[in-house]
Amino acid sequence: xxxxxxxxxxxxxxxxxxxxxxxxxxxxxxxxxxxxxxxxxxxxxxxxxxxxxxxxxxxxxxxxxxxxxxxxxxxxxxxxxxxxxxxxxxxxxxxxxxxxxxxxxxxxxxxxxxxxxxxxxxxxxxxxxxxxxxxxxxxxxxxxxxxxxxxxxxxxxxxxxxxxxxxxxxxxxxxxxxxxxxxxxxxxxxxxxxxxxxxxxxxxxxxxxxxxxxxxxxxxxxxxxxxxxxxxxxxxxxxxxxxxxxxxxxxxxxxxxxxxxxxxxxxxxxxxxxxxxxxxxxxxxxxxxxxxxxxxxxxxxxxxxxxxxxxxxxxxxxxxxxxxxxxxxxxxxxxxxxxxxxxxxxxxxxxxxxxxxxxxxxxxxxxxxxxxxxxxxxxxxxxxxxxxxxxxxxxxxxxxxxxxxxxxxxxxxxxxxxxxxxxxxxxxxxxxxxxxxxxxxxxxxxxxxxxxxxxxxxxxxxxxxxxxxxxxxxxxxxxxxxxxxxxxxxxxxxxxx
Ligand code: FAD
Ligand code: 2HG
Ligand code: ZN
Numbered sequence: 001x002x003x004x005x006x007x008x009x010x011x012x013x014x015x016x017x018x019x020x021x022x023x024x025x026x027x028x029x030x031x032x033x034x035x036x037x038x039x040x041x042x043x044x045x046x047x048x049x050x051x052x053x054x055x056x057x058x059x060x061x062x063x064x065x066x067x068x069x070x071x072x073x074x075x076x077x078x079x080x081x082x083x084x085x086x087x088x089x090x091x092x093x094x095x096x097x098x099x100x101x102x103x104x105x106x107x108x109x110x111x112x113x114x115x116x117x118x119x120x121x122x123x124x125x126x127x128x129x130x131x132x133x134x135x136x137x138x139x140x141x142x143x144x145x146x147x148x149x150x151x152x153x154x155x156x157x158x159x160x161x162x163x164x165x166x167x168x169x170x171x172x173x174x175x176x177x178x179x180x181x182x183x184x185x186x187x188x189x190x191x192x193x194x195x196x197x198x199x200x201x202x203x204x205x206x207x208x209x210x211x212x213x214x215x216x217x218x219x220x221x222x223x224x225x226x227x228x229x230x231x232x233x234x235x236x237x238x239x240x241x242x243x244x245x246x247x248x249x250x251x252x253x254x255x256x257x258x259x260x261x262x263x264x265x266x267x268x269x270x271x272x273x274x275x276x277x278x279x280x281x282x283x284x285x286x287x288x289x290x291x292x293x294x295x296x297x298x299x300x301x302x303x304x305x306x307x308x309x310x311x312x313x314x315x316x317x318x319x320x321x322x323x324x325x326x327x328x329x330x331x332x333x334x335x336x337x338x339x340x341x342x343x344x345x346x347x348x349x350x351x352x353x354x355x356x357x358x359x360x361x362x363x364x365x366x367x368x369x370x371x372x373x374x375x376x377x378x379x380x381x382x383x384x385x386x387x388x389x390x391x392x393x394x395x396x397x398x399x400x401x402x403x404x405x406x407x408x409x410x411x412x413x414x415x416x417x418x419x420x421x422x423x424x425x426x427x428x429x430x431x432x433x434x435x436x437x438x439x440x441x442x443x444x445x446x447x448x449x450x451x452x453x454x455x456x457x458x459x460x461x462x463x464x465x466x467x468x469x470x471x472x473x474x475x476x477x478x479x480x481x482x483x484x485x486x487x488x489x490x491x492x493x494x495x496x497x
Contacts, residue, residue, distance in 0.1 A: 013492050016090040018109040019067040023087060030079045031071060042117065044068040053112050056105050057098045057159075058370060060428065061459065065092065065106035070117040074192060074200060074231040080113065081229065082198030090492050093225035095167025096138065098159035100372050101458025103171070103224045107493045115166050118231060121145050129237045130189060130206045135166025135230045151237040154181035158358045166230040172222030174454030176358070179414035180273040180312060181238055184221050191217040192232030196485040204234050219480065224456045225491040227484045241273070241312035243319045247327065248294045248353045249341035250303035254279075254383035256337040257305055260330075261379070261413055263337070264309055267326045271319050274310035274414065276357050279386060281408035282306075282421075283356070289363040291356045299340035305383070307413065308357045360410050364421050368405060369428050373420040373440050377449035382409060382418050385443060389420060389436070396435050401425045403432055417453040441467040462497035 024045065031042035044050055045067055054063035071077045084091050090110030097104050097114075106112055115136035122132040126149040133142060139160040143153050155168060157175035167173075169191070172184050181187060190205035203217050220227055251257060261275055278286075283306050287293055313319040323343060330338050344350040364370045377385055386409035393399040393407060405425035411418040420440070424432050441451050445467040452461055452468070465474060474496070481488075481496055 013090060013108045013110070013488075015088065015488060016109060016492065017088050019089060019111050023083070023089065024067065026083055027067075027069060027080065030076055030083070031069060034072075039117070040070060042070045042072065044070070050112075053094060053097065053114060054105065056100075056102055057162075058100065058365065058372075060369065061102035061105040063092075063105035063112070064108055065110060065112045067111040068114055069111060070114050072117045074118075074194065077113070077118075077194045077229055077231050078198045078200050080198075081194050081196065084111070084489055085197050085487060088487055088489060090489050091229070092491055093166075093170065093229045095136065095164035095170070096159065096162040098163045099167065099171060099458060100374070100455045101452070101460040103456055103458030103491070103494050104167070105459070107459060110489075110492060113229065115164060115229075115231070122232065124149065124151075125206070126151070128206070128208075129239065130234060131237050132190075132204060132206065132232065132234045133165060135164060135169070135192075135233055137165050139163050139165055139168060146237055147240070150240045152240045153177075154187040154236065154238055155184065158361050165233050165235070169221055169230055169233060170223065170225050171456045172454070174412065174415060174417065176274055176276070176354075176412070178412065178454075179275065184235075185218060187236050188217060188221055188233065189236055190234035191220055191230055193217075193220055193228040193230050195228045196487065196490040200231075201228065204232050206234050208236070219484075222456065224458060224495050226481060226495050228490060242314045243316035244273075244310065244312050244350065245316075245319055245323055245344060246274075246308060246310040246350055246353045247323060247341055247343045248356070249307050249309070249330075250295055250300045250339045251305040251307065251337060252302075252339055253304045257307065257382070257413065258379055260307065260337045263330070264326065267329070268309075268311055268322055271311040271313040271322060272309065273312035274308065274412075276308040276310075276411070277382065277413045278306050278308075278357060278360065278410035279383065279408055280304045280306075281406055282360055282410045285363050285367065285406065285408065286356045286359060289359070289366060291359045291363070292352070294353055294356055295340055295342055301339060303339050308353060310354075357410070360419075364408075364423060368423040368425040371422040371424065371428075371433070371436055372455070373418075373422070373436075373444075373451075374453050374455040375418050375420060375440075375444045375449050375451060376416050376453040377418055377444060377447050379413060379416055381447050381449075382411075382413070385409070385418060385440075385447075386420055388443060389422065389440060392435065392439060393422070398432060398435055403429070415453070438464070438467075444468075457495045459494055462493070462495065465496070 118134040118136035
């Protein structure tokens with residue numbers, strides 16, 4: 001079945017060459033096999049072994065790479081890239097392959113350069129909290145590394161067990177801690193990058209302040225592998241909070257969510273560290289997949305919305321005091337904003353409340369094939385966007401198990417980031433896709449939102465970039481791309497089509 005998506009991405013790259021046996025002979029000189037039996041071979045050309053590198057996490061994007069390379073050092077990356085530049089071979093940098101916009105998959109004959117074998121922590125300073133690591137380190141393993149020193153990573157996301165710090169930086173991943181610690185543009189202190197001609201750009205600074213001219217590293221944060229390959233990262237990690245708590249609340253309807261957000265911000269002040277949202281469809285789906293229940297079903301009644309609030313502070317008693325006062329004032333108000341709620345009573349319960357929110361992406365995946373729209377819209381429009389899309393599916397006769405089984409919204413209220421998920425029960429189809437696009441992008445643009453809040457453009461949204469960036473912006477993005485990558489070998493067809 002030809003979906004609009006596959007039509008869009010099946011255009012061959014006429015300016016690029018395919019990897020030949022001569023190229024492979026060169027790569028095997030640069031990447032000799034390891035003598036450690038358990039490690040994966042650095043070069044993979046077998047069809048079956050390439051499958052995990054050629055299909056994305058959602059199973060939506062099927063790549064065409066005939067070669068996967070797994071270098072172990074920055075020098076090896078540089079030698080590979082130099083060769084690819086001389087031969088005009090396309091390269092897709094790949095981290096944990098958990099991206100949700102088809103950015104880490106080869107569209108034509110580009111090779112995949114996977115960073116998974118570069119997983120060494122280079123240094124950690126427990127005084128400053130500065131961590132320097134290879135780009136291929138898994139996010140969770142970095143958290144584990146610094147935990148004994150009472151530090152945490154400034155970002156956290158459901159894919160932490162597989163995504164790599166280089167992938168996080170290349171997508172400028174947001175996630176569940178952005179409200180508290182801000183974006184990677186602020187937390188990344190330095191990067192080491194192999195540029196598209198193979199030059200190593202060493203910007204692996206550990207300085208918090210450095211105003212010596214243009215801050216080049218910012219260009220690589222969120223550029224999705226189109227300007228170079230991130231091989232090393234210097235990142236500021238915050239001290240672990242001494243007290244963390246969370247509450248899960250049910251609200252009768254969306255109209256109460258923003259007033260609640262205001263009250264919570266005012267009452268919790270500096271200890272509020274997350275304010276996450278999910279609608280009833282998402283909540284019910286999570287329950288049907290065995291997450292929760294975190295609230296009493298009778299008390300939940302026909303609540304339409306749920307929020308998860310987290311606090312992180314340094315004094316358990318003080319934080320609990322604030323939380324209890326907040327909950328009491330919410331429950332005893334003349335016109336209560338919430339119907340019911342629960343405050344976690346143990347580390348286990350704290351985790352189970354988070355599991356309901358963090359587990360949504362995996363539940364969606366089990367339900368069918370998701371169309372994911374990761375958008376920024378004014379907070380007031382969050383639920384309206386979801387309802388409008390649902391109404392459209394119903395009016396077009398596309399709602400039901402024969403087509404779209406669920407339309408739901410969840411996301412990061414604190415960041416103005418809605419995740420609209422539309423689940424195609426029986427698989428992706430051009431009929432569903434054309435009902436959704438450009439409708440959703442137009443809807444977002446009409447509210448002056450962003451068509452990509454935190455997942456990036458990848459290959460999914462190149463055609464939609466203009467809904468959020470005008471022609472002057474896009475032209476300057478193209479100019480920057482040409483300066484770094486005049487041969488267009490670095491992740492071609494991503495971000496800019
Ligand atoms: P990949 O998927 O391998 O690559 C992503 C992009 O980065 C590609 O364009 C690739 O070419 C490029 N890239 C990867 N590594 C490098 C490198 N070293 N140098 C240059 N380019 C590189 N995202 C959020 O923002 N917030 C969330 O809360 C969130 N939750 C998620 C939950 C789940 C369950 C899943 C599956 C995904 C989630 N994501 C989320 C998506 C998110 O973008 C990725 O999980 C993560 O940031 C990508 O890292 P990765 O190592 O898997 O990169
Ligand atoms: C999240 O916030 C991730 O859970 C994934 O960004 C969003 O599943 C999604 O659409
Ligand atoms: Zn998210």
